[in-house]
Amino acid sequence: MFRRVCRAERVSFPALSVFSLTCMLLMPSVVTAVEEQPLVAPRPEAQASESDPGVSAEDLALRAKESVVSVSFAGRDGQEAGMGTGFVIDANGLIATNLHVIGEARPITVQLLDGTSYEVQEVYATDRQMDLAVLKIAVDNLKPLKLAEPETLKQGAEVVVLGNPQGLRYSVVKGVNSGTREVDGKPMLQLAIPIEPGNSGGPVLDSQGRVQGIVTLKSAVTRNLGYAVNVSALKGLLEKPNPVPIDRWLTIGTLDEHLWKPLFGSRWRQRAGRIQVDGFGSGLGSRSLCVSQEALPELPYEVAVEVKLDDESGAAGLIFYSDENTKHYGFYPSNKSLRISRFDGPDVFLWRVLDEKKSNAYREEEWNHLKVRLEKDRILCFVNDEKVFEVKDQRYTEGKVGLAKFRNTVASFRGFQIASEIPPYRPSKETAQKILDLTEDLRVDRPPQADLIEAVVKETDERRAQQALQERARLLQKQAERLKQLAQSIHESAVRDELKAIFASDKKEADIDLMEAALLIARLDNNEVDPKVYLGQMKSMVNEIxxxxxxxxxxxxxxxxxxxxLFHETGFHGSRTNYYSRSNSYINETIEDREGLPITLSVLYMELGRRLGLDIDGVGLPGHFVVRVNSISEQGELVDVFEGGEPLSDEAAKVMILTANGGRFDAEFLKAQPKREIIQRMLRNLLNLARDDEDVQAMLRYVETMIAIDQELLQERWLRAVLRYQTGRIAEAIADTDYLLEKSPEGFDLRRIHEFRNYLDTMQQD
Known part of the structure; x- marks a missing residue:
């Protein structure tokens, strides 16, 4: 999960993502950095030219300070509504920043280090996909930063970021380039660095003071993780600019003031026939309104709109009987429920929820049609043609209608209507059934033919025909997804059963086949992996030796x-350039590609050694996995397989422990790790990678497997409860919370578990 970093967001408990929720509820050790995959790949070399070894962060900041600016845009009330960072790229007034920093259709101001402010004269270039903008201000003799050549920043190189976090101008943070990641389909620099609101648009400088990227995203889970657009995208933008004078920029997407009157901040704009809104409003609950200026018919009449929320934890919908200020009614989805509320003024004490309920007619993450019918003695509210509320509150009986949104909701509206009577949104059941009957035998080997299209159109209008077919398509897609999910669950269950058999309580440590267990982990994610094939390949490797x-x-x-x-004839080696790939965690791909993590290479080394008659144990140092060869000396000898089988002294190992363990030494880390714990560690690596990729289903798969191997993993059971909730497995989540409450493990926040358990009860009732 990632956030733009102009301003902070607000979230409520039920709306938290699995990543926020686990961080809030779990003990700190449950979701940690990947043990075998530290934030920076091991032992990299920082980028530096031979002639210039680089300068300190302090000197870099001092040199670049004059080139960093603050960028702000004004709200509809003329006050500052958002602020970020920019930097000079041309002495004659060109400033680079993020597109999201400058808002849309708003006046933009650039402030230099000396406090001088300039109004932007021109938006010189923009790239919406890469979130980049170049601004032009009327000033010369500025001090530009030098743009680096693309792909010159090595993984592990130190970087410095300058910005204006939380409105604190000209702050400096130091970190490391962790590599390149794809985010939303775009290649980004991944930075091990604390990114805060206001850092957006700031330059990422290498050790020579060259711009390697532009800060754009921060992780919502991990503080020391951010992302930056590569400088190559900025260079490409400068080659083909698309200048827009500021007076033209201010008209982009603006609403017709004769039709709409926005109130209380937020960004209301029009694009492709839709009204879109985002940003915090200044009213109660960060409320913002957009009041229709159309004349209203006599009672009774109806008002309707289609609305889609980017996040179902938000709230946005219709208002009516508005005084064009703080008094009105509202009908809107809020946190997956529907509400009708009355607003009697500017503060929370004057806000009353008249009714609230969930509706099966409401479709999460899709367009929903809201309609309100206003009569002399009652108010009727509908979602997708289903009546949700009938209210007889008569505090207000006249006023304007329009749109509203609350909190930090991002929402889109379309099809706003006011009429004495608005036709049904969906086709009748009879019409829908006729359409479904016509398409029941739809052939999958060719597109729909003209006669079928004509027959469907005869039944109803185009919009309702589309709705009936899309509804059917949604149902079939969900059924197909569930069938695939069922097939995957059967596969996972079978693999877990095999792993449980390997680690059965009556099995002796010497009888456990670690290689087979490691292969089953790979098979968990890829059902085409056949352990027998690779076990046969192991036999061939031993024969060659x-x-x-x-x-x-x-x-x-x-x-x-x-x-x-291993290391000289066949070229097995530690992965460095693609360290974060899941392939490195799969033992079969380690064998095939001859490349892997410390733990996968060590497992291969141990198992080949065992088959050769050597006694080799795994040693799980914090952040790094090595082995101890017991066959060649009384105390054994530590070997770093990731480093080509280099011997590792106990003293060097102690230094590694101290470094990775906050300066605390624990001799337990030097002891042999049981095979069950080695497999758990491999699963935990995959779990953390899935967390970074926001792959909740994969996270659940790995946690389920960890618990199958060891039922006493209480922290993982708590994580499983959260993941089960996130994937709609409410009854199973309740079973996990009940188990934990019964055990009452020391160190857990039982109050939070009780709260979560009660919330699950309400979800199950719904």
Missing amino acids: NKTLPEDANAKAKLNALNQY
Whole structure:
């Protein structure tokens, strides 16, 4: 989950994503950084030219300070409505920033370090997809920052970001380039750095003070994680600018003032036939209104609109009987329920929810048709033609109608109507059934033919025919998704059963086949992985090594032969350039690509060694996995498989522990790790990667497997409860919370678990 970083957001408990919810509810150790995949790939070399070794962050900030500006745009009331960062890219007044920093159709101001402010004369260039904008101000002799050549920033290189976080002008933060990630289909620099609201549009500088990127996103989960647009996108934009004078910019998407009157802030605009709104309003509950200026018919009459929320935790819909100020009624979806409320003034004490309920007719994450019928003695509210409320409140009986939104909701509206009577939104049941009958035998091997199209159109108008067919398509898609989900669940269950058998309580540690268990983890995500194939390949690898050994070879000779075969003859190595790929966590792909993480390479090393007659244990250092070869000395010898089988002294290992463990040494980290814990660690790596990718289904898959292997994993069981809730498995989530409440484990916030349990009850009732 990511956030633009102009301003902070507000969220309510039920609306939290799984990532926010787990961070709030779980003990700190449940969702941690990936153990085998630290924020920065191990042992990289920072980018530096031979002639210039780079300068300190302090000197970089001092040099670049004059080139960094604050960018703000004004609201409809003329006051500052948003602020971010920009930087000079041309001495004659060109300023680079993010597109979302400058709002839309708003006056824009640039302030320099000395406090001088300039109104933007021209929006010189914009790229909506890459969230970039270049502004032109009427000033010269500015100090531009040098733009780096693309792809010159290495993974692991130190960077400095300058910006205006939380409105604090000209702040400096230092961090590391963790690599390149794809976010929303766009390549971005991933930065291990604290990004705050106001940093948007700030420059990412390398050790020579060159701009390598433009800050645009922050993680909503992890504080020290942000994203930046690569400088190559900015260079491409400058090659083909699309200048818009500011007087023209101010007319983009604006609403016709003869038809609409926006109130209380937020950004109301029109695009492609829709009215769109975002940003906080200044009224109660961050309320913002957009009042229709159309003349109203005599009672009774109806008002309707289609609305779609970007996030179902938001609230937006219709208002009526408005005094064009703080008094009115509202009918709107809010946090997956529907509400009718009366607003009697500017504060929360003058806001009354008249009724609230959930409706099966409401379609989450889709367009929904809201309609209000106003009569002399009652108010009727409908969603998608189903009556939801009948209210006889008569506090207000006249006033304007329009649109409203609350909190930090982003919403779209279309098809606003006012009439004495508005026709039904959906086709009648009879018409819908006729259309479905006509398409029951729709062939899948060719497009619909002209005679079928004509027959469907005869039954009703185009819009209602589309609705009937889209409704049917939604149902079939959901059924197809559930069938795929069922097939996947059957597969996962079978794999988990095999893993449970491997780690059965009566199994001795020496009898556990670690390679087979590791292959089953890969099979969990890819049902085409056949463990027998790779176990056979392991046998062939052992045979090749044995061919180089005399019959009476001792442990030292076998170890040398293993190292020679793996690291010199076949080229197995630690992954560095693509460290974060899930492929590195799959033992089969480690074998195929001869590249992997410390833990996957170590498992391969241990299992080959075991088949050669060597005694090798896994040692789970914090943040790094190594092995201890017991066959060649009394105390054994630590080996770093990721580093090509290099010996690792106990002292060096202690330093690694101290570094990764906050300066605290624990000798337990140097002990052999049981095979069950090694598999759990591999699953936890995948869990954290899935978390980073916001893949909730995958997160649940890995947690389910971890618990199948060890029923006593209480923290993971709590995480599973949250994930089950997020994926609609309410009864299963309740079972997990009940289990935890019965156990009452020490260190858990039982009050929060009780709250969550009560909330699940309400969800189940609905």
